[in-house]
Amino acid sequence: MSKSLQAIRGMNDILPEQTPLWRYFEGTVARLLDNYGYRQIRMPIVEFTELFKRSIGEVTDIVEKEMYTFDDRNGDSLTLRPEGTAACVRAVLEHGITGGGQVQKLWYIGPMFRHERPQKGRYRQFHQIGLEVFNLAGPDIDAELIVMTWRLWGELGLRDAVKLELNSLGTSESRGRYREALVEFLSAHVDKLDEDSQRRLKTNPLRVLDTKHPETQAILVDAPKMADYLDDESRAHFEGLKARLDAVGIPYVINPKLVRGLDYYSKTVFEWVTDKLGAQGTVCAGGRYDGLVEQMGGKPTPGVGFAMGIERLVLMLEALDKVPEELARQVDVYLCAFGEAAELAALALSERVRDQLPNLRLQINAGAGSFKSQFKKADKSGALYALILGDDELAQQVVGFKPLRGQGEQQSIAWDALAAHLATCVVQG
Numbered sequence: 001m002s003k004s005l006q007a008i009r010g011m012n013d014i015l016p017e018q019t020p021l022w023r024y025f026e027g028t029v030a031r032l033l034d035n036y037g038y039r040q041i042r043m044p045i046v047e048f049t050e051l052f053k054r055s056i057g058e059v060t061d062i063v064e065k066e067m068y069t070f071d072d073r074n075g076d077s078l079t080l081r082p083e084g085t086a087a088c089v090r091a092v093l094e095h096g097i098t099g100g101g102q103v104q105k106l107w108y109i110g111p112m113f114r115h116e117r118p119q120k121g122r123y124r125q126f127h128q129i130g131l132e133v134f135n136l137a138g139p140d141i142d143a144e145l146i147v148m149t150w151r152l153w154g155e156l157g158l159r160d161a162v163k164l165e166l167n168s169l170g171t172s173e174s175r176g177r178y179r180e181a182l183v184e185f186l187s188a189h190v191d192k193l194d195e196d197s198q199r200r201l202k203t204n205p206l207r208v209l210d211t212k213h214p215e216t217q218a219i220l221v222d223a224p225k226m227a228d229y230l231d232d233e234s235r236a237h238f239e240g241l242k243a244r245l246d247a248v249g250i251p252y253v254i255n256p257k258l259v260r261g262l263d264y265y266s267k268t269v270f271e272w273v274t275d276k277l278g279a280q281g282t283v284c285a286g287g288r289y290d291g292l293v294e295q296m297g298g299k300p301t302p303g304v305g306f307a308m309g310i311e312r313l314v315l316m317l318e319a320l321d322k323v324p325e326e327l328a329r330q331v332d333v334y335l336c337a338f339g340e341a342a343e344l345a346a347l348a349l350s351e352r353v354r355d356q357l358p359n360l361r362l363q364i365n366a367g368a369g370s371f372k373s374q375f376k377k378a379d380k381s382g383a384l385y386a387l388i389l390g391d392d393e394l395a396q397q398v399v400g401f402k403p404l405r406g407q408g409e410q411q412s413i414a415w416d417a418l419a420a421h422l423a424t425c426v427v428q429g
């Protein structure tokens with residue numbers, strides 16, 4: 001196929017075989033967030049480029065090299081959103097829903113776009129579920145975010161496969177003091193740093209901590225530690241968070257090198273990581289960003305949030321064999337009709353049944369092939385039962401009711417009794 005008729009590299013179709021698992025995952029998260037009192041917000045996929053530069057920061061990987069940016073027909077520079085926080089902050093400011101100190105607990109879901117090198121768990125269009133909380137400054141809400149994800153891992157059967165890493169970046173003042181100390185230390189070793197780190201040392205020195213380069217990592221062993229520079233308030237905040245995680249029994253490790261890629265974080269940062277996905281190990285990441293709203297033109301407004309990568313979590317569910325069995329079966333009952341008159345009757349009958357059993361997954365296959373081929377399709381659909389309606393059944397106003405999974409003999413059921421009968425043998429989700 002010519003290249004222009006193929007999907008863009010790193011942007012994937014999610015095929016019908018995969019969508020049940022996606023919907024299971026998304027549905028599980030949505031229900032959980034509803035239960036904790038979070039409300040969904042939907043933002044556009046495109047924003048002014050300036051929004052991301054201002055919020056994410058000019059010297060971050062995302063803004064430096066990952067954004068899909070283009071000119072609108074009227075000359076405005078627009079960008080496909082690489083993440084959700086910037087647009088969410090823009091939206092709450094634009095609608096004035098945090099300006100009076102109102103608490104907002106919001107979540108969103110949707111595609112994000114980053115021009116990265118595509119590989120397993122890393123794509124150019126990928127999907128996140130994220131949330132943001134505004135106007136709650138305490139560690140209790142940082143803890144709530146983590147507790148919710150912990151519950152989610154429990155529901156999905158992933159608790160043993162993920163690990164929580166935590167750090168505190170302090171306030172911007174204490175981080176500034178730390179940055180100075182780190183720059184001083186690294187400058188003394190500048191010749192031994194890898195090229196990326198030498199560049200970051202000038203533009204965004206905290207990111208050097210993030211390096212994957214072994215030699216630079218070795219130098220960092222003796223580098224000053226953020227923990228020694230934390231202000232009292234941040235220290236108390238971090239202790240408050242840890243006490244709450246201990247109270248719930250959520251294990252964590254402190255990772256002093258965890259700085260996150262974006263500029264806007266302060267105090268708490270965290271990542272849920274796994275070793276089940278190779279190099280793409282972070283499945284959920286977030287932190288506090290108390291300065292961001294003000295930086296974007298609003299009143300000082302504490303904020304905290306996270307985002308999880310749906311592709312990586314779906315991959316994990318598959319890799320760990322945590323795909324619920326019932327997802328394999330998308331059909332409960334398969335109705336086969338033979339002959340024109342029977343087809344009409346089958347359609348009317350199936351609609352009557354749906355009236356009474358709105359959650360029944362009933363597939364109708366009228367007019368398509370022989371008895372044998374219809375039966376094959378019924379079987380392949382995964383349905384528990386086949387219903388058969390031919391001329392004989394039509395004359396008697398019955399259907400043949402045939403268990404497909406070895407649950408007994410075929411029987412004849414009157415049309416009037418069909419819904420009631422199905423209600424007893426199909427467990428409806």
Ligand code: ATP
Nearest residue numbers: 116121122123126261282283284285307308309312
């Ligand atoms: P990484 O270090 O893996 O590049 P990140 O720090 O850039 O991640 P965030 O911006 O924090 O990622 O996004 C939150 C989550 O979104 C990540 O933890 C990951 O699960 C997912 N994610 C980020 N980038 C991608 C991508 N290109 N493809 C698939 N998932 C992604």
Ligand code: MG
Nearest residue numbers: 061062116261
């Ligand atoms: Mg990244």
